[in-house]
Every structure is written in C-alpha cells, then in structure tokens.
Amino acid sequence: MLRVTSADVARESGVSRTTVSYVLNATPGAAISDETRRRVLDTAERLGYTPSAAARALRSGRSDIVVCVLPDWSAGPVIDRLLDHLTTLFAEAGLSLLVFHDLGDRPLTHLWRAVTPRAVVALGPLTPADAAAMAVAGIPVVGATLDAPSAPQTFAVPQQAIGALQVGHLVDRGHRVLGYAAPHDDRLEEFAQRRLSGARAASRERGVAEPQVRTVELDSLEASVAVRGWWQAGVTGIVAYNDEVAIAVLAGARAAGLRVPDDLAVIGVDDIPLSRLTTPALTTVWQAIDGQAEHLVGAALDALGHREGGGRPSPSPRPAGELFRVVQRAST
Amino acid sequence: MLRVTSADVARESGVSRTTVSYVLNATPGAAISDETRRRVLDTAERLGYTPSAAARALRSGRSDIVVCVLPDWSAGPVIDRLLDHLTTLFAEAGLSLLVFHDLGDRPLTHLWRAVTPRAVVALGPLTPADAAAMAVAGIPVVGATLDAPSAPQTFAVPQQAIGALQVGHLVDRGHRVLGYAAPHDDRLEEFAQRRLSGARAASRERGVAEPQVRTVELDSLEASVAVRGWWQAGVTGIVAYNDEVAIAVLAGARAAGLRVPDDLAVIGVDDIPLSRLTTPALTTVWQAIDGQAEHLVGAALDALGHREGGGRPSPSPRPAGELFRVVQRAST
DNA sequence: CTGAAAGCGCTTACAG
DNA sequence: CTGAAAGCGCTTACAG
Numbered sequence: 001m002l003r004v005t006s007a008d009v010a011r012e013s014g015v016s017r018t019t020v021s022y023v024l025n026a027t028p029g030a031a032i033s034d035e036t037r038r039r040v041l042d043t044a045e046r047l048g049y050t051p052s053a054a055a056r057a058l059r060s061g062r063s064d065i066v067v068c069v070l071p072d073w074s075a076g077p078v079i080d081r082l083l084d085h086l087t088t089l090f091a092e093a094g095l096s097l098l099v100f101h102d103l104g105d106r107p108l109t110h111l112w113r114a115v116t117p118r119a120v121v122a123l124g125p126l127t128p129a130d131a132a133a134m135a136v137a138g139i140p141v142v143g144a145t146l147d148a149p150s151a152p153q154t155f156a157v158p159q160q161a162i163g164a165l166q167v168g169h170l171v172d173r174g175h176r177v178l179g180y181a182a183p184h185d186d187r188l189e190e191f192a193q194r195r196l197s198g199a200r201a202a203s204r205e206r207g208v209a210e211p212q213v214r215t216v217e218l219d220s221l222e223a224s225v226a227v228r229g230w231w232q233a234g235v236t237g238i239v240a241y242n243d244e245v246a247i248a249v250l251a252g253a254r255a256a257g258l259r260v261p262d263d264l265a266v267i268g269v270d271d272i273p274l275s276r277l278t279t280p281a282l283t284t285v286w287q288a289i290d291g292q293a294e295h296l297v298g299a300a301l302d303a304l305g306h307r308e309g310g311g312r313p314s315p316s317p318r319p320a321g322e323l324f325r326v327v328q329r330a331s332t
Numbered sequence: 333m334l335r336v337t338s339a340d341v342a343r344e345s346g347v348s349r350t351t352v353s354y355v356l357n358a359t360p361g362a363a364i365s366d367e368t369r370r371r372v373l374d375t376a377e378r379l380g381y382t383p384s385a386a387a388r389a390l391r392s393g394r395s396d397i398v399v400c401v402l403p404d405w406s407a408g409p410v411i412d413r414l415l416d417h418l419t420t421l422f423a424e425a426g427l428s429l430l431v432f433h434d435l436g437d438r439p440l441t442h443l444w445r446a447v448t449p450r451a452v453v454a455l456g457p458l459t460p461a462d463a464a465a466m467a468v469a470g471i472p473v474v475g476a477t478l479d480a481p482s483a484p485q486t487f488a489v490p491q492q493a494i495g496a497l498q499v500g501h502l503v504d505r506g507h508r509v510l511g512y513a514a515p516h517d518d519r520l521e522e523f524a525q526r527r528l529s530g531a532r533a534a535s536r537e538r539g540v541a542e543p544q545v546r547t548v549e550l551d552s553l554e555a556s557v558a559v560r561g562w563w564q565a566g567v568t569g570i571v572a573y574n575d576e577v578a579i580a581v582l583a584g585a586r587a588a589g590l591r592v593p594d595d596l597a598v599i600g601v602d603d604i605p606l607s608r609l610t611t612p613a614l615t616t617v618w619q620a621i622d623g624q625a626e627h628l629v630g631a632a633l634d635a636l637g638h639r640e641g642g643g644r645p646s647p648s649p650r651p652a653g654e655l656f657r658v659v660q661r662a663s664t
Numbered sequence: 665c666t667g668a669a670a671g672c673g674c675t676t677a678c679a680g
Numbered sequence: 681c682t683g684a685a686a687g688c689g690c691t692t693a694c695a696g
Binding site for chain 4 (some may be wrong): 347348349350351361362364365368387390391392393459573
C-alpha cells in the first residue's frame with residue numbers, strides 16, 4: 001500500500017537517491033559503474049518502483065501531459081482518428097496525450113486543479129476564464145477555435161473550405177438550386193455554421209443562390225419531410241453537414257419516392273465507413289486527418305520550443321486542396 | 333511566464349500562505365474573517381492564480397485524476413456515450429476522467445511517468461507489467477477485462493449475453509440455421525470472440541447448430557460474397573458483431589439479390605443512429621450504457637473507499653435483461 | 665564515481 | 681483569527 005520511492009530503491013541497492021535518479025533517468029553527464037547501474041535497475045524492477053509523476057512535475061516545473069479538450073459534439077470516427085494521430089505524434093515528442101470530454105456542464109477549473117498540462121489542444125472554444133488561466137500559467141493552447149486570435153498558435157481547420165468544396169462539386173455537376181442539410185443537434189450549431197458559411201460564400205462565387213437550409217433529423221420520416229420541402233422548392237442538390245445527415249437525406253429521399261442522384265444529388269462529409277454501403281453509395285468529402293493532426297501537434301511543439309533541435313520549422317499549413325478531397329460515388 | 337503561486341497571493345493580500353490555502357480550499361476548521369476571505373479571493377482572481385496540480389498531488393499523496401485506458405479497437409458511438417457518462421459520474425465524485433488512447437505501440441510506462449491516477453478504468457486488458465505497477469502503487473483498476481481475476485473490482489460487461497440475446501431473438505422467430513458476421517478488424521478479435529462464444533452457447537441451449545462464422549468487410553461486394561456463402565449453406569438468420577457489420581450484411585444481401593428479412597434476417601448490436609435509416613431498418617441490441625457506466629464508476633469508488641459517507645453499497649450488477657434489450661425493427 | 669542538501673508549491677498539524 | 685515550519689518525492693548543482 002505504501003508507495004515505493006526512490007529512497008527505497010536507494011536503500012535497497014545501497015546507493016544514494018542521487019545515483020538512483022541518475023541511473024533511472026540515464027542522465028547524460030552521470031558516469032555510473034555498470035555494476036551499480038545494473039543493481040539499481042534490478043532493485044527498481046524488483047520493488048516495482050514507478051517514479052511519482054507529481055514529484056517529477058513539481059520538481060521539473062512542467063508535466064509531460066498534453067490535454068485535449070473535446071467538446072461534447074465532437075464524436076465520431078473522424079475525431080477518433082484525429083485523437084489517435086495526436087496521441088502518436090505527441091508520444092514521439094515524449095508527451096502523453098490525455099483526452100478530456102468537456103460536457104460543458106461544469107467549469108474546467110476542476111480539471112486544471114487535477115492536472116497542469118504542458119500544452120492544451122482545444123477542439124472547441126475555451127471559455128475566456130479558462131483561456132486566461134492557461135495564459136497566466138504559460139501553457140500554450142492550440143486548437144480549432146477561431147475565437148482566440150490572441151493565441152498565435154491557434155490552428156484552424158478551415159471548415160468553410162469543406163462547405164465550399166461541396167458546393168463546388170454540385171455546381172460543377174450542373175446543379176443550380178441547392179439545399180443545405182443541417183444537423184438537428186444543437187451542439188453542432190457552431191461547427192455547422194462555419195461549413196454553411198463556406199457553402200454560402202461558394203454559392204455566391206459560383207453565381208447560384210445560397211443553399212436553402214433545412215434541419216434533418218436522423219429519422220426517415222422526418223427527413224422525408226425536409227426532402228419534400230426542398231423538392232417543391234426546385235432543389236436538385238443537397239450539401240449535407242456530414243455523412244450521417246447525408247444518409248438521413250438518402251433515407252428521406254427514398255421515403256419520399258425520389259431517386260438519387262437523378263432527382264436529388266447528395267454529398268456528405270467525413271467518408272465514414274458506412275458511406276460506401278448506402279444505396280446509392282454516398283459521395284462525400286474525405287479529410288486528411290493526419291495532416292490536421294500534424295499541424296496541431298506542430299503548432300503545439302513550436303509553442304513549446306520543441307523544434308530547436310532539428311531547427312525544422314513548423315510546416316506551413318497545406319492548402320485546402322490537400323486537406324480535403326471529394327470522394328465521388330454514386331449519390332451525385 | 334513565471335507561475336503565480338500561493339505565496340504570491342499571500343504576499344499580495346498581506347496574509348500567510350496558510351490563510352490563502354484555508355480560504356481557497358474553504359477548509360472546514362478554519363475561521364477566517366470575511367474581510368480577509370474576500371481580499372484573498374479577489375487577489376487570487378486578479379492574479380489568475382491556479383494551484384499547482386503537481387504540488388497538490390505530491391502533498392496530498394493522491395491525484396484527482398482517473399485515467400481511462402482505451403484500446404485502439406474501442407471507438408464508436410457507444411464508447412463515446414460510455415465515456416461521457418463516466419466523465420459525469422466521476423466528476424460528481426470530484427474526480428476528473430482523462431482518456432488515454434492506447435494504440436498498443438508503446439508501453440504505458442510513459443503514461444504512468446506523466447500521471448499518477450487515483451484509479452484506472454481499463455476498457456481493454458492491461459499488460460501484466462502495467463497491472464503490477466498499478467497494484468504496487470495501490471491504484472485500483474476496474475475494467476471490462478476478464479483477464480485479471482486477481483482484481484476483485486473488475487467489472488465485466490457480459491459480452492456473451494449480447495451474443496446469446498441475438499441468437500435467442502432469431503431462434504424465437506423461427507430461424508434454425510444461423511450465421512455469425514464477424515468484423516474484419518483484427519483488433520476486435522477479442523471482443524468478437526466473447527460475443528461469438530455467447531452466441532454459440534445459446535445455440536447449443538436452443539438446440540440449433542452453432543452459427544457459421546464469416547468475416548464481413550465494410551464493402552458491398554465483399555459482403556455479398558459472404559452472404560452468398562451463407563445462403564448456399566441454408567442460413568436464414570445472421571447475427572452480426574455490431575451494427576456496422578450488420579449494415580454491411582444488408583448491403584451484401586442487396587448486392588446478392590436477397591430480400592431482408594424474407595430471405596435473410598439480420599440483427600446487429602449497438603443501436604447506432606444510422607441503424608434506423610437502413611432499408612429495411614435494422615433490428616439491433618440496445619445497451620444500457622448508463623448502467624454500465626454506473627457499475628464501472630461504482631466499482632472504482634468502492635475500491636477507493638468513497639462510499640463510506642452514504643454507507644450506500646455498490647449496486648449489484650443488474651441482470652443482463654436490464655443491461656441489454658432487443659430493438660425490433662424490420663430486418664428480422 | 666557517488667552523496668548531502670536544497671528546493672519545486674502545496675497543505676496541515678501546531679503554536680500562538 | 682493567523683503564521684512558522686515540516687514534509688510529500690523528486691532532480692540537480694555542488695562538493696568530494
């Protein structure tokens with residue numbers, strides 16, 4: 001029950017705590033005899049010694065933890081893949097990524113009391129108070145938020161570009177009257193707004209009317225109501241917020257007796273595995289999640305001054321054309 | 333850049349660090365004048381003081397962090413909901429849940445060096461070395477693993493019961509020759525095996541042959557090959573590992589020209605949102621994720637001796653009938 | 665090649 | 681009602 005400390009290892013191996021620390025951390029300057037080294041390592045192993053993370057952090061003034069704050073709307077396969085990539089990339093830099101599911105029902109203060117991260121990756125906006133707390137503590141925050149221009153390391157996934165790409169695809173295929181299928185989930189509001197604004201801008205640029213926005217629930221009947229509404233308004237192409245919503249539109253079209261893509265074309269976002277299994281298979285926008293992860297991690301490491309070694313500067317963001325790509329299937 | 337410490341707050345408010353600590357922690361025994369209290373709180377606010385998590389942890393001997401270790405196969409909407417519930421329930425106990433995505437590509441040693449959790453929720457098996465490290469440090473581990481009977485607090489979601497429920501449903505509806513649609517993903521192997529073994533046992537109990545296992549990829553063409561194989565073997569009911577696989581089977585059946593459920597009945601697991609949008613809508617098994625989360629958290633809090641206050645014992649696991657339920661739709 | 669000592673920031677008996 | 685002091689476990693100059 002009692003914690004095994006480096007003092008225990010030292011006593012048990014007949015050396016000082018200094019030596020234990022040198023051995024276990026493989027301290028560069030330290031010249032420890034092979035025999036001592038082995039003895040210490042064996043003892044540590046035998047006692048099951050694990051250094052106290054708290055003491056290390058207190059002593060060194062910094063933790064090896066990066067916290068990723070996940071807003072409650074950000075679930076799904078794309079985020080999962082992003083987190084996997086972030087985990088790997090931070091691990092390569094010796095940092096452990098821990099994900100906090102921010103449900104928005106209590107302040108993050110509790111979190112900051114429990115952990116002092118080396119850096120924060122915020123996939124949603126932080127409250128001003130939290131952002132200030134991080135700033136005072138000197139903890140860099142990188143994220144997909146557009147709301148904190150004060151943080152230069154903010155990296156924004158250009159959501160607008162996604163909406164624009166979708167509109168461009170439909171217009172290229174001859175559609176002139178578009179609909180936008182927005183998610184029913186309020187929590188997605190902010191995200192959807194950004195994609196929608198990109199879609200609107202692209203529509204203006206391409207000389208077509210702004211898409212007619214309708215909320216689409218994940219339910220065939222409800223979706224069919226939306227589809228009928230669009231149809232009556234002369235809409236022939238639907239830009240969906242994501243693949244789930246797009247699949248609901250497909251179901252709604254089927255329920256409404258419309259053929260896809262002949263009567264109505266549909267394009268989603270995310271390229272989830274199930275998007276290949278619909279009838280017809282769904283055209284969608286694939287995202288280069290690895291590239292986005294690289295940018296986020298790069299920005300974080302830059303802010304931490306991690307890159308000095310290689311002198312390699314943070315890669316400049318790839319153009320949208322490389323971050324996103326239309327996957328053409330049968331629904332458009 | 334320099335950290336704001338309680339000493340700064342003390343100096344700035346003209347009191348001792350003791351007083352600052354009393355005020356900020358609302359220490360029960362402490363009788364602080366209202367004026368002093370206000371002054372300290374104001375100063376802390378003004379300086380943007382956040383206590384050092386590391387120092388708190390070192391001093392108190394324990395952190396307020398619970399780490400959930402997520403194996404790389406455990407993604408998807410069900411796990412997301414589980415994590416949300418876990419986050420909420422632990423937060424109610426004053427603990428912050430942080431999720432670590434274990435990609436299995438490097439030892440967790442790095443993680444334990446970065447954070448000393450108060451408890452660990454392991455959604456997959458820990459290596460013996462990691463389990464031992466947690467044991468030595470006196471950190472309770474709860475989880476869905478069946479592999480560590482040494483840990484009494486282990487709570488296992490009865491995966492077998494899911495497979496059994498699926499088989500029971502199909503047999504009840506008259507199916508005598510069953511197929512099992514296994515996921516292609518190797519990482520799901522362990523999980524799938526448990527559900528499959530439940531399906532096998534139930535088949536024996538019900539007096540039907542064990543289900544014929546075929547791997548089904550998330551691809552219409554590949555799935556249609558599996559479906560044809562089943563069809564030729566006289567299979568009329570498919571138990572799918574989860575809804576994604578089930579949807580692939582639906583797509584495969586369509587590609588193979590079979591009607592669902594007339595020619596082939598299909599039942600999935602998870603009740604993902606998209607399962608209502610397929611044609612026909614998918615029969616599936618709904619899981620009481622909140623119940624599972626309660627058990628996990630209850631086991632952890634029990635192990636931490638958190639329940640003394642209310643004297644309320646850990647709720648005994650609900651019977652499988654309450655943890656799972658068949659959602660009857662059109663595919664069976 | 666190895667050890668004694670300081671100090672990271674906090675909380676908490678203990679003493680006023 | 682408030683403060684001086686110890687100590688949590690670690691690392692790292694510094695001194696041998």
